[in-house]
Amino acid sequence: MSAVPGTAAPLSADAGFIVSLDRYAGPLDLLLSLIRREEIDIWDIPVARIADQFLLAIHALGLDEAAEYLEMAARLLRIKAQMLLPRRGDEEPWEDPRHELVRRLLEYQQVREIADWLDAASRGRAARFARGFVPPAPDAPPPPLEFTIEEVLEAVERVLAMMPDPIIHRVVPRPLDVEAATARILELLAQREAFSWRDLLGPSPSIVDALSSLVALLELARQGQLSLRQSRPFTPFVIDRGPAYATA
Amino acid sequence: MDQRTRLLEAALFAAPRPLALDELAVLDAEASDADWLRAVQELKEHYDNEGHGVEVAEIAGGYQVLTRQAFAEAIERAAFAARPVRLSAAALEVLAIIAYRQPAGRAEVEEIRGVSSAGVLRLLQERGLIEVTGRSEGLGRPLLYATTPLFLEYLGLGDLGDLPRSDELSIALAPPQAAAG
Numbered sequence: 001m002s003a004v005p006g007t008a009a010p011l012s013a014d015a016g017f018i019v020s021l022d023r024y025a026g027p028l029d030l031l032l033s034l035i036r037r038e039e040i041d042i043w044d045i046p047v048a049r050i051a052d053q054f055l056l057a058i059h060a061l062g063l064d065e066a067a068e069y070l071e072m073a074a075r076l077l078r079i080k081a082q083m084l085l086p087r088r089g090d091e092e093p094w095e096d097p098r099h100e101l102v103r104r105l106l107e108y109q110q111v112r113e114i115a116d117w118l119d120a121a122s123r124g125r126a127a128r129f130a131r132g133f134v135p136p137a138p139d140a141p142p143p144p145l146e147f148t149i150e151e152v153l154e155a156v157e158r159v160l161a162m163m164p165d166p167i168i169h170r171v172v173p174r175p176l177d178v179e180a181a182t183a184r185i186l187e188l189l190a191q192r193e194a195f196s197w198r199d200l201l202g203p204s205p206s207i208v209d210a211l212s213s214l215v216a217l218l219e220l221a222r223q224g225q226l227s228l229r230q231s232r233p234f235t236p237f238v239i240d241r242g243p244a245y246a247t248a
Numbered sequence: 249m250d251q252r253t254r255l256l257e258a259a260l261f262a263a264p265r266p267l268a269l270d271e272l273a274v275l276d277a278e279a280s281d282a283d284w285l286r287a288v289q290e291l292k293e294h295y296d297n298e299g300h301g302v303e304v305a306e307i308a309g310g311y312q313v314l315t316r317q318a319f320a321e322a323i324e325r326a327a328f329a330a331r332p333v334r335l336s337a338a339a340l341e342v343l344a345i346i347a348y349r350q351p352a353g354r355a356e357v358e359e360i361r362g363v364s365s366a367g368v369l370r371l372l373q374e375r376g377l378i379e380v381t382g383r384s385e386g387l388g389r390p391l392l393y394a395t396t397p398l399f400l401e402y403l404g405l406g407d408l409g410d411l412p413r414s415d416e417l418s419i420a421l422a423p424p425q426a427a428a429g
Contacts, residue, residue, distance in 0.1 A: 025363070068362060112344075115341045119335070126332055130264075
C-alpha cells in the first residue's frame with residue numbers, strides 16, 4: 001500500500017474519495033502533461049510509450065490505487081493491445097483505436113483553456129473593489145499543534161489526576177492451588193475408573209479452581225497417571241486412569 | 249456632467265451591487281433606457297479621462313463603480329478590502345463546462361473531466377456560482393446546473409456572451425487535417 005499524497009476531504013458520502021493534487025486535476029490532465037513533456041503529436045500518440053509513462057507516473061505519484069487513474073491506465077493498455085492487432089487493409093476502413101482518446105483529450109484541453117480564462121477574469125475582477133465590499137473573512141485553519149511526547153504524557157497524567165478514581169485496572173494476585181487440585185483428582189481416581197470435568201469441579205467452579213485443576217490434570221496426564229479423552233472436539237472430556245496409575 | 253449623470257453616479261455609489269437599466273428606470277420616470285445609457289457613457293468617460301481612481305464596470309447585466317486595478321495592492325495591504333478566495337483548478341474546470349453547456353448534468357461534467365465531481369458541484373452551488381435549473385429527461389432524471397448572476401459578478405462579466413467563443417480558443421475541436429494545418 002502506498003499513501004496517496006495530497007488531501008482527502010470527505011465532502012459527502014457520494015462525493016467519493018477526493019484526491020486533490022497540486023499538479024494534476026485528473027487522469028486526463030496527467031496524460032496531457034505527459035504528451036506535452038514528451039513533445040508528442042496528439043494526433044499520432046505512440047500509445048505503447050505513453051501507456052508505460054502513465055503507469056510510471058501514477059506509481060511515482062502514489063496514484064496507483066485511485067480508481068480514475070487506474071481506469072485510464074487500463075484504457076491505454078487496451079488501446080495499446082488494439083494497435084498491435086493486424087489490420088486487414090482491403091476490408092472496411094481501419095478505425096484508429098486512439099480516436100476516442102484523442103477526442104477526449106482535446107475536449108479536456110479546451111475546458112482547461114476556458115478554466116484558465118475564467119481564472120484570469122476572476123483575478124481581474126478581484127483586483128477591483130466595489131464600495132464597501134466586505135468579503136467574508138476566510139476561515140483560517142487552526143495552526144498546527146506542536147508538542148513533544150513528554151508534554152502529551154504530562155497532559156494525560158493531569159487528566160488522570162483529576163479523575164475521582166484513577167484506578168483503571170486492578171491486578172490481584174490469586175495463586176493457583178495446584179497441589180490441592182492434584183490431591184482431589186487423585187482421590188477421585190482412587191474412587192472411580194473414569195469421571196468428567198464436571199464431576200471434578202461441580203457446576204460453577206471459580207476461575208482459580210478451574211485453572212488449578214487444569215494445570216493439575218495436564219501434569220498428571222504428562223506423568224501418565226491419567227489420560228484425557230474426548231469423543232469429539234468441544235465435548236466434555238473424560239478423565240480415567242492412565243498407564244502409570246498403578247505406580248503412583 | 250448633467251443632472252442625470254450625477255444621479256446615476258450617486259445611485260451606483262449607494263448600491264451594494266451592479267444596477268441594471270430597469271433598476272435605474274425607477275430613479276427617474278422621465279428618463280428612457282437610451283438616456284441612462286448616455287449617462288453611463290458620460291460617467292465612464294468622466295472617470296476615464298479625468299484621472300479618477302474608480303471606473304464604471306459592466307457586470308452581470310448592470311453597472312457598478314469599482315476601484316481601478318492599479319490600486320488593488322495598496323488597498324489590500326492597508327486591509328481596507330480583501331480579494332475573495334480564488335477557486336481551485338477543479339472548480340474552474342467544472343464552471344467552464346457548465347458555463348458552455350448549461351444546463352449540464354453531473355454525468356456530463358464527469359465524462360469530460362474524467363474524475364468524479366459531486367463535491368465540486370456542491371461547493372460551487374453553496375458559493376452561489378451555479379444553481380439547479382431542472383432535471384434531465386434521462387435515466388434517474390439527474391439534476392441540471394446552470395451559472396448564476398453571481399458567476400458573472402465573480403468574473404466581472406457583463407453577460408455570458410463575454411465568455412470567449414470557441415473559435416477564439418487556441419484549441420478548437422477540429423478534425424486532424426485542420427489541426428495539422
